[in-house]
Structure formats: structure tokens, C-alpha cells
Amino acid sequence: MNNITDFETVYLDEEKGALAIVDQTKLPNKIEMLYLTKAKEIWDAIYLLKVRGAPAIGVAAAIGIYVLVKDEQTDEMEKFQSKFHEVKEYLATSRPTAVNLFWALDRMEKVVANNCKGTVSEVIELLHKEALKIREEDIEVCRKIGEYALTLVKPGDGLLTHCNAGRLATVKYGTATAPMYLGYEKGYDFHIFVDETRPLLQGARLTAFELKNAGLDVTLICDNMSGMVMKKGLVQAVFVGCDRVAANGDTANKIGTSVVAAVAKYYDVPFYVCAPTSTIDMTLASGSEIPIEERSEDEITEMWYEKRMAPEEVNVFNPCFDVTDHELITGIVTEYGVVKAPYEESLKRIFENKI
Numbered sequence: 510m511n512n513i514t515d516f517e518t519v520y521l522d523e524e525k526g527a528l529a530i531v532d533q534t535k536l537p538n539k540i541e542m543l544y545l546t547k548a549k550e551i552w553d554a555i556y557l558l559k560v561r562g563a564p565a566i567g568v569a570a571a572i573g574i575y576v577l578v579k580d581e582q583t584d585e586m587e588k589f590q591s592k593f594h595e596v597k598e599y600l601a602t603s604r605p606t607a608v609n610l611f612w613a614l615d616r617m618e619k620v621v622a623n624n625c626k627g628t629v630s631e632v633i634e635l636l637h638k639e640a641l642k643i644r645e646e647d648i649e650v651c652r653k654i655g656e657y658a659l660t661l662v663k664p665g666d667g668l669l670t671h672c673n674a675g676r677l678a679t680v681k682y683g684t685a686t687a688p689m690y691l692g693y694e695k696g697y698d699f700h701i702f703v704d705e706t707r708p709l710l711q712g713a714r715l716t717a718f719e720l721k722n723a724g725l726d727v728t729l730i731c732d733n734m735s736g737m738v739m740k741k742g743l744v745q746a747v748f749v750g751c752d753r754v755a756a757n758g759d760t761a762n763k764i765g766t767s768v769v770a771a772v773a774k775y776y777d778v779p780f781y782v783c784a785p786t787s788t789i790d791m792t793l794a795s796g797s798e799i800p801i802e803e804r805s806e807d808e809i810t811e812m813w814y815e816k817r818m819a820p821e822e823v824n825v826f827n828p829c830f831d832v833t834d835h836e837l838i839t840g841i842v843t844e845y846g847v848v849k850a851p852y853e854e855s856l857k858r859i860f861e862n863k864i
């Protein structure tokens with residue numbers, strides 16, 4: 510069987526002129542690449558979670574918008590700018606919570622705005638460079654997060670993660686999984702517990718799959734078992750990713766993350782959020798301002814089951830993310846280091862010192 514670590518999660522296929530992604534809805538049973546060239550295809554891929562995870566969504570949006578405007582047949586900069594803006598606004602409606610989507614699209618639009626005195630073809634070439642740069646940066650950012658996170662644990666530790674903040678959610682190392690991969694390279698012998706992550710099973714289908722493919726020691730558990738493994742002393746640290754961190758450290762991540770954080774606090778297990786600065790939104794004062802995506806009810810009542818497993822017409826609430834209060838977070842691991850409470854100050858310092 511193919512090994513997922515041999516595949517790139519998200520990249521620009523120069524020959525096909527397409528955004529290339531692994532279709533994550535097919536995993537772990539089938540590894541299938543998709544080559545996307547149309548706006549609706551790219552929008553759908555993000556909305557349907559064919560490409561998912563905050564950093565990968567950002568990279569897909571950057572490459573996607575380049576693909577969608579690269580063949581624009583106009584020499585008039587104003588027309589090009591207006592087309593670019595239209596495509597940007599469209600892609601921005603695909604998912605609301607991961608701020609990387611807006612961060613990447615804004616970064617691409619800045620390239621257009623800063624170079625609008627040049628020709629359209631020059632701007633398109635600069636957009637090409639910027640999209641590749643956003644992708645390359647992600648690899649380095651995740652590696653640095655992994656190095657800092659590794660200083661927080663020791664060989665032989667049990668680590669728990671929720672959802673998939675792995676290589677499938679980024680370009681290479683993942684965020685929450687970066688210390689796991691780097692630790693594995695160094696022979697740290699971690700025991701990794703992976704929450705299956707209802708309702709879309711990103712833990713079971715994606716995290717367990719990629720870590721196992723890479724040779725790590727993985728144990729899959731249901732979401733309601735994290736308290737049990739912590740009580741048994743099997744977990745020395747929790748690492749999770751995030752979709753948006755507010756200025757006070759409140760963090761939106763996959764639904765269920767806040768429950769893991771509360772349980773970790775109860776059992777005195779350190780709870781770390783791995784956050785590239787592209788996922789930190791300093792414009793929002795607290796987590797209550799983070800838009801939380803709600804998805805269709807059949808993800809809970811029908812998906813994965815042979816037949817419906819809930820009464821017809823029962824009320825269903827399906828928020829895709831929850832906000833973990835900053836009081837529950839032991840530290841936030843960024844590419845510039847690990848920051849601790851008070852997060853208003855420590856996160857601000859990170860951005861002040863960022864070049």
C-alpha cells in the first residue's frame with residue numbers, strides 16, 4: 510500500500526497549471542491526488558475538507574488564487590485588480606474559522622496592490638513567487654514549532670493530540686505533530702495517543718494514518734477516553750493545533766479541544782497549543798469574537814454509518830470548532846518560541862519582535 514508520507518499535501522503543479530492536493534475525504538482507504546484549476550473546484554475542495562487544516566487551507570488559497578488569475582487576458586491593471594478581488598472574495602467565503610485563509614489571500618492581494626504600477630504579467634509572476642514562498646515558509650515555521658515544542662517533553666513521554674494538526678494539515682511536519690516527527694528522528698520513543706475526533710474523524714482517518722505510516726508508536730482512542738488515559742498517567746503532555754488564536758490567547762480548534770484542555774487541567778497534564786503566527790489574529794480581543802463554523806447535521810446522524818443512527822427530525826447542533834479559554838493553556842508554541850500567560854503581553858511581544 511502507498512505511504513502517505515510519500516505524497517505532498519498541497520502544492521502547485523506547474524506542468525498542469527493546477528493546485529494539487531491529496532483528497533483527504535478519501536483517506537485512509539485511498540490516496541488520490543486532485544488537480545484543480547477552476548474557482549468552484551477550489552472553493553469546494555476547501556469547503557468539503559478535501560484540503561483542510563488551517564495552514565494547508567492558507568497554502569491552498571494562495572496557490573489557488575494564483576492558478577485562477579494567472580491566465581487573465583488583460584493588460585489593464587485596473588481590470589486585473591478587480592478580477593483578483595472578485596476571486597479573493599469568493600474563496601474567502603469557503604470556510605470562516607481558520608484565519609490562515611484570509612491571511613494568505615490578504616498577503617497575495619498585497620502583492621497586487623504594491624506592484625500595480627508595473628505590468629499585469631509582472632504582477633502575475635510576483636503572485637507565483639509569493640504563493641510558492643507561502644508554501645515554503647510553512648515548512649520552516651512548522652519545523653521551528655517542532656523544535657521549540659520538543660524542549661517541553663522528554664524521551665519516552667506519552668503525548669496526546671486531537672484532530673489532525675499533522676503533515677496533512679500543513680506542507681510537511683504539521684504543527685502539533687512536529688515535535689512527534691522530530692522526536693522520532695531523534696529516537697525519543699514517544700507514545701502517541703490520538704483522539705478519533707468526532708464527527709469527521711480527522712484523528713482516526715488522518716493523524717493515526719500519517720503517524721503510523723511514518724513509523725511512530727500510535728494508539729487510537731475515542732474522544733471520550735482522554736480522561737481515562739490521563740488518569741492512568743499515560744499522557745505527559747497534550748499538543749494541539751489551532752484555527753485562530755485571539756490576542757488574549759483564547760484558541761479556536763477542532764470541536765472537543767476545550768474538553769481535552771479541561772480534563773488535562775484537572776489531571777495536571779500540560780496543554781500546549783502549536784500556533785504559527787499566521788494563525789494568531791491580534792485583531793480579535795478574545796475567543797468570543799472568533800467566527801465558529803457550523804456544518805450539516807448529517808455529519809453527526811448519518812456519516813460513516815451504514816444507516817442513520819439518530820431519530821428522524823431530532824435537533825442536532827454541529828459546531829465544527831470550540832474555543833479553549835486561555836486559562837486552560839499551559840503555553841502557545843510559535844515559530845518564535847513558547848509563550849506563556851499573560852498572553853496579551855507575550856503574544857504582543859512576539860509580533861513586535863517579528864521582522
Ligand code: MRU
Nearest residue numbers: 561562563672674678750751763
Ligand atoms: O475542520 P478541520 O479538519 O479543517 O479542522 C482542523 C483543525 O482543527 C486543526 O487542528 C487546525 O486547523 C490546526 S492544523 C495545523
